[in-house]
Amino acid sequence: MADLARLSINQATTREQYSLAQAITAYSEADVAGISIWRDKLAECGLPEAVRMLGDSNLRVSGLCRGGSFPAIDAAGRQTSLDDNRAAIDEAAALGADCLVLVAGGLPEGSKDLAAAREMIRDGIGAMLPHARANKVPLAIEPLHPMYAADRCAINTLSQALDLCDELGAGVGVAVDVYHLWWDPDLQAQIDRAGSRVVAYHVCDWLVPTTDLLLDRGMMGDGVIDIQQISGWVENTGYNGLIEVEIFSAHNWWKRPGAEVIRVCRERFQEKV
Amino acid sequence: MADLARLSINQATTREQYSLAQAITAYSEADVAGISIWRDKLAECGLPEAVRMLGDSNLRVSGLCRGGSFPAIDAAGRQTSLDDNRAAIDEAAALGADCLVLVAGGLPEGSKDLAAAREMIRDGIGAMLPHARANKVPLAIEPLHPMYAADRCAINTLSQALDLCDELGAGVGVAVDVYHLWWDPDLQAQIDRAGSRVVAYHVCDWLVPTTDLLLDRGMMGDGVIDIQQISGWVENTGYNGLIEVEIFSAHNWWKRPGAEVIRVCRERFQEKV
Numbered sequence: 001m002a003d004l005a006r007l008s009i010n011q012a013t014t015r016e017q018y019s020l021a022q023a024i025t026a027y028s029e030a031d032v033a034g035i036s037i038w039r040d041k042l043a044e045c046g047l048p049e050a051v052r053m054l055g056d057s058n059l060r061v062s063g064l065c066r067g068g069s070f071p072a073i074d075a076a077g078r079q080t081s082l083d084d085n086r087a088a089i090d091e092a093a094a095l096g097a098d099c100l101v102l103v104a105g106g107l108p109e110g111s112k113d114l115a116a117a118r119e120m121i122r123d124g125i126g127a128m129l130p131h132a133r134a135n136k137v138p139l140a141i142e143p144l145h146p147m148y149a150a151d152r153c154a155i156n157t158l159s160q161a162l163d164l165c166d167e168l169g170a171g172v173g174v175a176v177d178v179y180h181l182w183w184d185p186d187l188q189a190q191i192d193r194a195g196s197r198v199v200a201y202h203v204c205d206w207l208v209p210t211t212d213l214l215l216d217r218g219m220m221g222d223g224v225i226d227i228q229q230i231s232g233w234v235e236n237t238g239y240n241g242l243i244e245v246e247i248f249s250a251h252n253w254w255k256r257p258g259a260e261v262i263r264v265c266r267e268r269f270q271e272k273v
Numbered sequence: 274m275a276d277l278a279r280l281s282i283n284q285a286t287t288r289e290q291y292s293l294a295q296a297i298t299a300y301s302e303a304d305v306a307g308i309s310i311w312r313d314k315l316a317e318c319g320l321p322e323a324v325r326m327l328g329d330s331n332l333r334v335s336g337l338c339r340g341g342s343f344p345a346i347d348a349a350g351r352q353t354s355l356d357d358n359r360a361a362i363d364e365a366a367a368l369g370a371d372c373l374v375l376v377a378g379g380l381p382e383g384s385k386d387l388a389a390a391r392e393m394i395r396d397g398i399g400a401m402l403p404h405a406r407a408n409k410v411p412l413a414i415e416p417l418h419p420m421y422a423a424d425r426c427a428i429n430t431l432s433q434a435l436d437l438c439d440e441l442g443a444g445v446g447v448a449v450d451v452y453h454l455w456w457d458p459d460l461q462a463q464i465d466r467a468g469s470r471v472v473a474y475h476v477c478d479w480l481v482p483t484t485d486l487l488l489d490r491g492m493m494g495d496g497v498i499d500i501q502q503i504s505g506w507v508e509n510t511g512y513n514g515l516i517e518v519e520i521f522s523a524h525n526w527w528k529r530p531g532a533e534v535i536r537v538c539r540e541r542f543q544e545k546v
Contacts, residue, residue: 107481112499118458147420149456150481150497160458183422185391185433208380208423210486224423226385 008034010246017258070124173199281307283519290531343397446472
């Protein structure tokens with residue numbers, strides 16, 4: 001149902017197959033509209049070369065992955081994180097990315113204080129926000145599934161992310177990812193609440209069974225998420241940006257030829273999103 | 274900090290080591306105050322023998338695990354579930370269990386309709402409630418971690434469980450399990466809201482990393498949950514019942530001698546709960 005003109009592929013979906021240069025070439029040749037870029041892959045490629053290649057392609061950059069990781073055990077650690085986040089903003093601006101995705105970070109080593117981690121997240125985003133605004137890079141807080149609360153991201157519901165947006169003001173929105181949010185009984189209401197603050201929309205599927213907490217995401221249609229229903233809720237906010245396929249799949253999609261993964265992404269995007 | 278007089282061990286914690294008869298004997302000899310019983314183990318033992326052994330012991334039964342699994346693809350499936358839930362109530366009554374724990378069930382085979390599954394859960398509990406009330410068996414809706422929404426339980430937050438309690442009325446409460454709920458930014462407020470409807474309190478810990486979605490729970494103190502904080506919130510509701518240790522641990526605690534597991538449960542209960 002989704003229009004292919006809105007298809008972006010997050011390069012993590014072909015992480016094991018392609019360098020950034022190879023992904024730009026392969027996605028472009030397959031007429032994919034956008035790409036989401038990871039900073040480790042960007043560093044390998046070099047920012048100038050990536051900017052040059054993107055300029056020669058028709059690919060839009062739906063997002064840069066990722067800023068965040070704000071909580072740290074001490075002020076020096078938090079400062080290191082802020083410096084890195086400012087560098088990420090500079091990169092996102094150079095790439096013309098639609099947003100910088102923030103995976104906020106979990107508990108600092110040795111801590112059990114989730115409330116304190118959440119305060120560090122708020123303060124960290126607040127501290128980087130002026131630089132993001134000055135560079136016209138929208139920040140996308142991505143609430144991650146509660147199973148990542150300890151070690152990756154202590155922002156675990158869309159409601160919580162929007163409370164942060166309310167507090168922080170212009171320049172901060174949310175990334176809605178069906179994988180992280182599909183279970184939430186309050187999801188429709190919170191997407192409505194988000195309105196124009198939806199700055200990214202990510203799709204994949206929840207497999208049954210799921211055999212790994214991190215690397216066993218499914219292709220759209222292979223799991224149990226009613227993706228079209230959630231897409232409808234997102235559409236109702238007026239969101240008309242790219243829709244990004246992001247699949248971490250160590251035992252399936254990462255083992256297939258990249259061209260096959262792209263082909264199936266295209267098919268399922270039209271049928272299932 | 275917790276008083277050993279309130280320690281119950283869920284027999285799943287020694288599932289691989291003990292039959293029900295062996296667990297009753299071992300827990301009693303270790304001066305554990307309570308046991309939570311699983312129906313598959315009860316069936317092996319036989320209800321009359323279990324009742325006789327419990328009568329000869331000082332063990333209280335903090336819960337029977339479990340009722341639930343309400344969603345089904347058709348009316349016949351839902352009726353089968355209701356019949357089974359009524360049998361579970363009869364067993365809980367015979368055992369004098371403090372509650373029947375409900376793990377509500379996830380999506381029926383082939384369905385992606387989470388809202389419909391949640392309606393079936395509400396209707397299922399409503400249908401069994403008169404039998405529970407007549408037998409004076411409190412029902413404990415246990416919200417399960419969102420990672421189980423698809424295949425085990427579509428009730429995933431305490432808020433959602435309490436909404437069901439509000440709708441269904443007397444005889445239905447909640448089981449608060451730190452493993453399922455610790456990540457919820459709204460947890461303190463929802464425990465306050467629960468008040469006297471907290472009918473069970475379960476503890477274990479969230480390990481980092483967690484290597485299995487189901488069978489990698491940690492012993493209290495080995496993970497990142499601030500259990501004492503949550504215990505304080507539960508205490509504030511006036512809950513003064515047994516506190517149950519429930520650990521599914523295929524690769525660690527299930528491989529150790531039962532006596533060692535019980536000993537460590539006792540130690541950590543005093544230090545960490």
